[in-house]
Amino acid sequence: MQPDFHPVISATGLFTPTESISNAELVGSFNAYVERHNAANAAAIAAGEVEALQPSSVEFIEKASGIKARYVMSKEPVLDPATMEPRIAERDDDEMSIMAEIGIKAARQALDRAGRDAADVDAVLCAASNMQRPYPAMAIEIQQGLGIDGFAFDMNVACSSATFGIQTAADYVRAGNARSVLVVSPEITSGHLNWRDRDSHFIFGDVATAVLVEDSSIAPTPHWDILGTKLKTVFSNNIRNNFGFLNRADPGSRDTPDKLFVQEGRKVFKEVVPMVSALILEEAERLRIDPAKLRRLWLHQANAGMNRLIAQRVLGHEADEDESPTVLDTYGNTSSAGSIIAFHLNSDDLEAGDEGLICSFGAGYSVGTVFVKRHA
Template sequence: MSLEAEFGIASARKALDHAGVEPSDIDLVICSASHHQRPYPAIAIEMQQAMGTKGAGFDMGLGCSSAAAALHIAVNLVRAGAHRRVLVTTPEIITGHLNFRDRQTHFIFGDASVSMVVEGLAQGDKRPGRFEVLDTRTWTQMSNNIRTNLGYYTRTAQDDPYMINLEGNLIKQVGNKVFKEVTVAGHQFIVEFLAEHGLTPQAIRRFWLHQANARMNAMILKLSFGHEVGHDRAPMVLERLGNTAGAGAVVALAENHADMNAGDYGLLCAFGAGYSIGGALLRML
């Protein structure tokens, strides 16, 4: 079994147990991560076989917005009636793609795996402690400020096609530009997304934001609220786990939602390479 599939299955089994469903109840597996171990066969299909899920599976990625983007797809597939119950898994193994000589990136990242189960909610159905997904959204804008050049054509640009020089081909980022540009984009995304539903940031009980930069999150929320926001409103797990790419915001949600009351709103929002942003407006049932 591949390392990524094994890592994904570890969190997938926890998600299935939490949802109270069996693998055979799942009819689609989406494996969405910023870095995949291989292009094919899909990691999701390997997970499907190992766990015994039904239907199909496919891989996708959208940088650090991978989990949120997959949730966006899963929710809309269920709403459209194309699938009944979808397993979204984001196994982020970033350490395998780091240049440990690059002080801009190597110490920032960590590895984590998260999974979510998305299913339809019948009229009047009661699911205390679960979240209703009210809406999802994605946004992208081309930027090279977070970039990797390692791929299956990398060797074609080198003298020896059987030896890949990793120098210059691993993760690179221009941190100061990313901070400025993503802060502005993140703030605008949050305010506009909530406004579409007649909500302001003040109406949201909890924000689970991308776990990459505490200062960036604080600035995005300060711009959105007009004042500083504390840990209870926007919890961080960054200091313990590092930047776990697409997994971080979901970890923050998993560890910081049990105290929410029925009817409370929450916003899952991740941002990263692309640039990309993915968001989900949730309500506690």
């Protein structure tokens, strides 16, 4: 008879860049760019041939998103009105890549918190929205850097990559194919953001997270039992990025904005909120969990308004900061890492028996739910 394996979350890790950009700094840079653009195109604007750009404001950003600051790997070039994008030097092939470097830092913290040695890990999944290169896989480089003897691969489900990675890792554990799996999400999202677009220039930040998923028989105490996971995807063009190896357009050019992050924000809000809420409630019912009694929701950190509505539909009342903590204000949208940051920073205070939900949602559309229970 095959042994009965139970996946748990043993620990998490977080790498945060040292540099942060406040809304005031970002608005100052953006508005300087707007002034330059409008001055350089004054005649064409007057003739109706070119549309004048509109300035941004701190109030506009905070009302639209709830974001107040974001961490980045390359601050000065982003704030330079003549550049307005990160400048991260390419490394030689025999040097460790930057995504692997920050992913390893988060992974090592997760291993340390679990009291686990890298030699104990069987697999590494690099689950992130934007990979630095197609191959060799970022996950294999992280595996090499950590000294793990096993297997590794990359996966991309945009903002839901981490939760999809957690279910994949949990499935490996359930099947007995691995006892310990690292899900690493290095998100350098500043590289795919159009810092010249008023409607989106404030959204993203950089970070790396790691989640150690293991069989309960080897997990440390305390840990988090994975009660159930549920994934869902529905195709939509409302969040898109067309940059890839089949095109050579400069992603920083205003003539090719589709090669960077683009979205129809209002449509996303209208369509994603009910889809996410319904999936959470359906899965809670299947698991015989009373959603109103969930101790905490660690939701995807994309938009404060979306989280507020989703939490209200799940819990049945307006959630406070304790029930649905926010890291969006200081980290910005960090794609797949957002819900993991919220969990990492706001879970140690829960008691044995408390149940909660890690949930992400984003481009695809994609939704991932991970119901967990604190185990003493």
